[in-house]
Amino acid sequence: MHQSPRCGAKTRTGKPCQSPAMPNGRCRMHGGKNPGAPRGNRNALKSGQHTAEAQRFRARISDLLKDARETIELIGK
Template sequence: MDKAHAAPRCCARTRSGLSCQSPAMANGRCRMHGGASTGPRTAEGLARSKRAAWKHGRRSARYVALKRLVKQAARDLRETTKLSEQMLRNAGW
């Protein structure tokens, strides 16, 4: 226990205004006051981070493009149907 008590302290300011007395890690701060994450540093880590943040894909570029194609196909189909009905009416059907 003597080594634990001899460890350097965090010394970050707490909400009460006093210094934090938790033992410091290698970065000089405790586990609660360690600071913000620096994020992924490698391309592999960045790719893993992007995969972890993926939720559903309903706003992805592929989905938006597919939705646009489906809407255009539906408009074309409605227009074709309307023209066919007009042609049949004009032919006396």
């Protein structure tokens, strides 16, 4: 146990952590068991609603609706 690699993360005091490291190189307090979120943004592509193309399309529709409302208002006067 004393010969195992150490975490080495900077603590609040500014010194390196001396807790034993897990296989990911950090201790249980500085690295956790979970490696983190998956790489990339796969969740945004599930429905396609949040892609850049879909957002541009919705913005264009909003602009067209705004223009239509203004035109109707001008005609009504």
